[in-house]
Amino acid sequence: MTTTPVWQGQANLTCLLRHEETADCTRFEFAAPAGIHIDFLPGQFICLGGLIENQLKLRAYSIASDPAVQDRVSVAIRRVPGGQVSNWLIDHVQPGSQVPALSPAGSFHLTPAHHLDVASPRHVALFSAGCGITPMVAMSHWLLAHRPDVEIHFIHSARDENNLILHAEVHQLVARHPGFHLHHFLTRPQTDRPCHVGRIDAARIREILPAATPIEAYLCGPQPYMDLIADTLRAMGIADHAIHSESFFTPQAPVAASGEAAASYALNVPAFGSQNQIDSTETLLDVLERAGLPIIGACRTGVCGSCRCKVSQGEVHRTQTGPLSPEDQQAGYVLACSTHARSDLTLELG
Ligand SMILES: Cc1cc2nc3c(=O)[nH]c(=O)nc-3n(C[C@H](O)[C@H](O)[C@H](O)COP(=O)(O)OP(=O)(O)OC[C@H]3O[C@@H](n4cnc5c(N)ncnc54)[C@H](O)[C@@H]3O)c2cc1C
Ligand code: FES
Numbered sequence: 005m006t007t008t009p010v011w012q013g014q015a016n017l018t019c020l021l022r023h024e025e026t027a028d029c030t031r032f033e034f035a036a037p038a039g040i041h042i043d044f045l046p047g048q049f050i051c052l053g054g055l056i057e058n059q060l061k062l063r064a065y066s067i068a069s070d071p072a073v074q075d076r077v078s079v080a081i082r083r084v085p086g087g088q089v090s091n092w093l094i095d096h097v098q099p100g101s102q103v104p105a106l107s108p109a110g111s112f113h114l115t116p117a118h119h120l121d122v123a124s125p126r127h128v129a130l131f132s133a134g135c136g137i138t139p140m141v142a143m144s145h146w147l148l149a150h151r152p153d154v155e156i157h158f159i160h161s162a163r164d165e166n167n168l169i170l171h172a173e174v175h176q177l178v179a180r181h182p183g184f185h186l187h188h189f190l191t192r193p194q195t196d197r198p199c200h201v202g203r204i205d206a207a208r209i210r211e212i213l214p215a216a217t218p219i220e221a222y223l224c225g226p227q228p229y230m231d232l233i234a235d236t237l238r239a240m241g242i243a244d245h246a247i248h249s250e251s252f253f254t255p256q257a258p259v260a261a262s263g264e265a266a267a268s269y270a271l272n273v274p275a276f277g278s279q280n281q282i283d284s285t286e287t288l289l290d291v292l293e294r295a296g297l298p299i300i301g302a303c304r305t306g307v308c309g310s311c312r313c314k315v316s317q318g319e320v321h322r323t324q325t326g327p328l329s330p331e332d333q334q335a336g337y338v339l340a341c342s343t344h345a346r347s348d349l350t351l352e353l354g
Contacts, residue, residue, distance in 0.1 A: 020076060022099065047139040063089040067108065130144065273292070322343050326339075
């Protein structure tokens with residue numbers, strides 16, 4: 005018996021279709037590379053992009069499609085004002101386009117307990133806002149197929165009915181299972197279709213979820229939204245390890261310690277004959293990209309590992325190390341998107 009190889013690393017994906025979900029969000033479906041399967045855990049992302057201003061630029065997009073379907077994959081991409089890659093993809097990718105991509109990655113996915121079908125909570129709460137709905141749809145597909153014993157509380161926030169992403173697909177999921185409970189929170193509803201009016205809050209989370217029952221919760225949306233939900237779930241007695249969250253966007257935190265003046269250092273990449281200045285508030289990635297060096301910053305939040313590089317000399321401050329092994333860190337590897345200079349630096353790329 006022959007087994008189909010699984011996609012690993014970089015490949016070009018062919019766009020099969022595009023569908024305008026809302027005025028600022030487009031769903032794309034891509035075929036797997038020829039003769040290869042796409043294997044991913046529900047909740048993971050792929051990186052997609054293009055040659056933009058003569059540089060390969062990629063960003064992370066959570067997979068929204070059913071993990072059981074391995075010959076294609078779909079994502080929903082939302083415009084970001086002033087953004088480089090998402091707007092470019094929406095403006096340029098059409099059926100037939102070849103799009104550079106990195107294979108599925110990410111640690112935000114259903115827990116092994118659900119995968120292994122061992123004793124695990126019979127209630128799963130999927131909280132999303134805006135584009136954060138994408139990983140929740142993939143998780144729902146998986147749960148409905150593999151764990152019909154689980155009640156899914158699918159709780160989604162948007163401005164109004166016109167801003168509901170993957171709406172048709174979510175309604176198909178509702179129709180598949182009586183244990184799929186859909187709750188929409190709309191801040192400015194335009195119709196009298198049933199929904200919760202206004203923002204989600206602690207009182208309404210308590211009304212929706214069963215009390216005193218083990219729940220596994222997954223959160224994806226803006227940080228204040230996720231903080232509110234996580235605080236409420238903890239107050240309801242749900243353990244930290246049962247609350248999983250992913251942010252699509254991490255605003256750059258000021259990195260200088262309080263009272264510490266911003267400083268400027270040398271950033272050298274000898275293999276490319278490149279010498280640059282780096283400010284202590286900038287990430288290594290900011291400077292490497294500006295210098296036109298070949299580095300991929302796909303997620304820019306320290307989750308994908310695409311910007312891994314080695315500090316061979318100098319001191320750094322790391323804000324994320326997620327995908328790096330302890331051995332890698334010991335050897336001087338850092339994530340350029342999540343690392344700041346604390347002295348003159350010498351780097352090796354790749
Ligand atoms: C794990 C993961 C999964 C993701 N999944 C999806 C997805 O399913 N669909 C999707 O559309 N996007 C998703 N994103 C976000 C996406 O990868 C890009 O970061 C985002 O679209 C912006 O990229 P850009 O190139 O357009 O903007 P950039 O050129 O990177 O940024 C332009 C400006 O916008 C700001 N900015 C960047 N991202 C945001 C944001 N989300 N909200 C507000 N301001 C922002 C930046 O600070 C900058 O000032 C995901 C991100 C991660 C890390
Ligand atoms: S860009 Fe993904 S970890 Fe740095």
